[in-house]
Amino acid sequence: xxxxxxxxxxxxxxxxxxxxxxxxxxxxxxxxxxxxxxxxxxxxxxxxxxxxxxxxxxxxxxxxxxxxxxxxxxxxxxxxxxxxxxxxxxxxxxxxxxxxxxxxxxxxxxxxxxxxxxxxxxxxxxxxxxxxxxxxxxxxxxxxxxxxxxxxxxxxxxxxxxxxxxxxxxxxxxxxxxxxxxxxxxxxxxxxxxxxxxxxxxxxxxxxxxxxxxxxxxxxxxxxxxxxxxxxxxxxxxxxxxxxxxxxxxxxxxxxxxxxxxxxxxxxxxxxxxxxxxxxxxxxxxxxxxxxxxxxxxxxxxxxxxxxxxxxxxxxxxxxxxxxxxxxxxxxxxxxxxxxxxxxxxxxxxxxxxxxxxxxxxxxxxxxxxxxxxxxxxxxxxxxxxxxxxxxxxxxxxxxxxxxxxxxxxxxxxxxxxxxxxxxxxxxxxxxxxxxxxxxxxxxxxxxxxxxxxxxxxxxxxxxxxxxxxxxxxxxxxxxxxxxxxxxxxxx
Numbered sequence: 001x002x003x004x005x006x007x008x009x010x011x012x013x014x015x016x017x018x019x020x021x022x023x024x025x026x027x028x029x030x031x032x033x034x035x036x037x038x039x040x041x042x043x044x045x046x047x048x049x050x051x052x053x054x055x056x057x058x059x060x061x062x063x064x065x066x067x068x069x070x071x072x073x074x075x076x077x078x079x080x081x082x083x084x085x086x087x088x089x090x091x092x093x094x095x096x097x098x099x100x101x102x103x104x105x106x107x108x109x110x111x112x113x114x115x116x117x118x119x120x121x122x123x124x125x126x127x128x129x130x131x132x133x134x135x136x137x138x139x140x141x142x143x144x145x146x147x148x149x150x151x152x153x154x155x156x157x158x159x160x161x162x163x164x165x166x167x168x169x170x171x172x173x174x175x176x177x178x179x180x181x182x183x184x185x186x187x188x189x190x191x192x193x194x195x196x197x198x199x200x201x202x203x204x205x206x207x208x209x210x211x212x213x214x215x216x217x218x219x220x221x222x223x224x225x226x227x228x229x230x231x232x233x234x235x236x237x238x239x240x241x242x243x244x245x246x247x248x249x250x251x252x253x254x255x256x257x258x259x260x261x262x263x264x265x266x267x268x269x270x271x272x273x274x275x276x277x278x279x280x281x282x283x284x285x286x287x288x289x290x291x292x293x294x295x296x297x298x299x300x301x302x303x304x305x306x307x308x309x310x311x312x313x314x315x316x317x318x319x320x321x322x323x324x325x326x327x328x329x330x331x332x333x334x335x336x337x338x339x340x341x342x343x344x345x346x347x348x349x350x351x352x353x354x355x356x357x358x359x360x361x362x363x364x365x366x367x368x369x370x371x372x373x374x375x376x377x378x379x380x381x382x383x384x385x386x387x388x389x390x391x392x393x394x395x396x397x398x399x400x401x402x403x404x405x406x407x408x409x410x411x412x413x414x415x416x417x418x419x420x421x422x423x424x425x426x427x428x429x430x431x432x433x434x435x436x437x438x439x440x441x442x443x444x445x446x447x448x449x450x451x452x453x454x455x456x457x458x459x460x461x462x463x464x465x466x467x468x469x470x471x472x473x474x475x476x477x478x479x480x481x482x483x484x485x486x487x488x489x490x491x492x
Contacts, residue, residue, distance in 0.1 A: 039179045042081035042276040045253040047244035071098040077274050082106040084276045095146040104146030111141050113211035127167050137163045139184050141174050150174040158188040169194045180283025187212040193487035200234045206282035213243040215250050218420040219407045219479040223252025224263045228452045229444035231256035265450045345418030347395035350387040366390040371404035371434045378427040383409040385417045402484035404434035424448045424476030433467035438486040443468040447475030
């Protein structure tokens with residue numbers, strides 16, 4: 001349906017309240033103007049005020065009043081974010097709805113997540129629902145004038161029965177006067193090629209705004225853990241605002257650049273959290289740097305030749321691997337050693353080999369994916385294992401994975417490898433490498449207490465080999481992972 005932009009937003013918000021949806025506004029992003037070549041970004045992790053009886057229809061007046069409770073919180077946080085950059089605002093309230101006013105009155109760009117509805121014709125559109133209404137999980141972008149400049153409808157739904165995927169995938173960008181272009185996608189989208197990878201790899205977008213409602217799942221997919229990996233691997237700034245629902249394990253927001261991050265992860269508190277930080281502009285056309293337009297997908301900030309293997313003083317370490325790991329005559333090649341074992345990790349059946357002693361050189365394979373670990377650790381009291389998975393993940397989504405992961409197990413038994421823990425005492429220096437048939441590999445390092453880290457070095461070597469190395473961590477190692485996504489095999 002075609003309406004005035006301001007009125008359409010009013011209708012989108014009303015649709016949220018008058019329908020059966022539980023979450024109305026799941027996250028809020030603010031992008032504040034600043035002098036080139038940097039700008040101030042803010043993300044707010046919102047503790048949503050929910051309808052205590054979501055299955056009981058509300059009358060219009062009650063629905064509006066409930067909606068305003070959440071909007072008032074957003075209004076407060078928007079003003080606080082603006083104050084932190086000492087912005088003086090003198091604009092009169094000439095806008096026509098809450099979110100538009102927040103953007104205009106505080107002179108900022110604002111991105112909010114909400115449901116929306118769109119009429120369709122069942123005669124001409126075979127995907128049109130029975131009620132002739134699409135219902136989308138939608139990100140709406142307001143300019144600093146309070147005008148809608150972009151809408152994005154979520155493509156990859158995650159058990160969202162209330163929503164429809166759009167008939168065609170949308171690649172949505174918007175342009176700001178202070179930092180150039182931004183892309184936008186939502187939550188589960190980050191694990192798929194479209195739109196996330198297409199925006200970055202093919203369209204050259206280097207700044208992403210990312211509302212999410214992400215349920216943390218260790219040891220490989222906590223919210224800030226993968227947000228950090230995606231930003232680092234793709235060489236982008238990621239502004240990530242999660243929902244705050246600790247009782248469901250939902251928390252984890254941050255402002256990520258390829259080099260560093262400001263995060264919030266709290267599994268116990270119940271209050272929202274505002275993060276504000278100045279970050280560099282990365283849009284290549286805005287800063288006049290064509291080198292950033294189409295950079296390699298992984299290892300953007302490590303584009304130099306791979307470093308020589310760090311050699312510790314032991315004759316058992318061999319630094320000349322040439323990217324060839326886990327050959328069939330290897331001690332730990334698949335199916336050849338009783339040392340290997342299987343354990344369920346993230347609902348997938350990993351093949352693992354335990355770390356023994358305080359230093360070592362081990363490998364493990366699954367089909368064409370072979371993982372090699374060179375390590376030295378502070379002591380051997382905590383149980384660690386190197387695991388590999390090469391196959392189709394089919395629980396809570398279907399997507400093909402190629403993974404090499406070093407994990408701290410939660411107990412002393414093999415079946416504890418893959419369990420969830422945020423804590424470790426063991427300091428580990430390591431070089432983790434793997435052979436992959438995909439070019440999309442996300443390296444990640446997680447330290448004790450949800451401490452995020454990035455590799456000292458990472459990149460491609462020997463054709464299909466990808467590696468990362470890290471020494472001198474200050475926190476115990478919980479997880480080191482090379483998370484490969486083979487998008488082309490998702491539907492095999």
